[in-house]
Amino acid sequence: MTPVDRRTLLRGIAGTGVLLGVGLSVGVAAAQQASATALLPISSCDDWGARPPAGTPVVVNSPAARILVHHTVMDDTPDTTREQAYTLARDIQNLHMDTNGWLDTGxxxxxSKAGxxxxxxxxxxDALRAGDHMIQGAHCPGQNSVAIGIENQGNYMDVEPSVDLWQSxxxxxxxxxQxxxxxxxxxxxxxxxLSTTQCPGDKLYAQLPRLRSEVAAVLG
Known part of the structure; x- marks a missing residue:
């Protein structure tokens, strides 16, 4: 894989997508060198067939301050297709709206585990592309207006995340x-x-220092 610098990475933020598939080499140089494996879009709500929200999502007129990493805890599946990922997104939205009573996905x-x-x-x-505001979420009490929530498919109490999921x-x-x-x-x-949750699972939680290090290495 060819190393990329920060400017090359950020050129991927364009059109309907952003630069994805950026992982680090395995081993001693893992925190020092970033590599681009693909330029892929983030699928929008329309792409995966989301229901309309039950109300109007609240716009927070300031940038996000942090990121919170989650895991779905849903049963895993051997299906790694895009269609399965879209089904996952719809299942999460249905759970959050119909069971939790939220206006939309939290x-x-x-x-997805396939990345x-x-x-x-x-x-x-759209808020991410603009970079000057965020949408209020429902993923963590006290953090919904300041933190971007990222849900990762799988239960990571006892297993490590896949390479594809990690890179994405x-x-x-x-x-x-950025x-x-x-x-x-x-x-x-x-x-x-939130002290009452084990999310994002012991194994993924233990990898957060590595996540910070790899992200920092790309950002320079």
Whole structure:
């Protein structure tokens, strides 16, 4: 893979998508060198067939201050297609609206285990592109107006995230940090702000220092 610098990375933020698939090499140089594997779009709510929200999502007229990492805890599946990722997004929205009583999907973005990234709550993708405002979420009490929530498919209490999921998570965090001016040190797990949850699972939570390091390496 060919190393890319910060400017090359950020040139991927254009049109309907952002630069995804940015991972780091495995081993000693993992925190020092970023590589681009693909330029992929984040699928919008329209792309994956979202229901209309039950109300108007609240616009917060200031940039996000941090990122919160979550896991879905839903049963895993061997299906790694884009269509399965879209089904996941619809299942999450149905759960959040019909069971939780929320107006829309709670998190801002969803990451499938195959690395497909999708908009969660309506308006989150346009807000990310603008970089000067965010949509109020429903992913963590006290943080919904200041933190971007990223939901990762799977249960990471006992297993490590897949390479594809990890790379897309790094990529999305890089873009969120760049667009909103969020330092890589402000990437946290759900449990950091809600003591009653084990989210995003012990294994993924233990990888957050690595996540911060890899994101910081790309941002320079």
């Amino acid at each position: 998190q801002h973005f969803t990451n 497909f990234l999708m908009e969660g709550r309506h308006g989150s993708l 998570l790094v990529s999305l965090c890089v873009v969120v940090c 667009q909103y001016g969020v330092p890589a040190t402000e990437i946290y797990g759900h449990r950091d702000y």
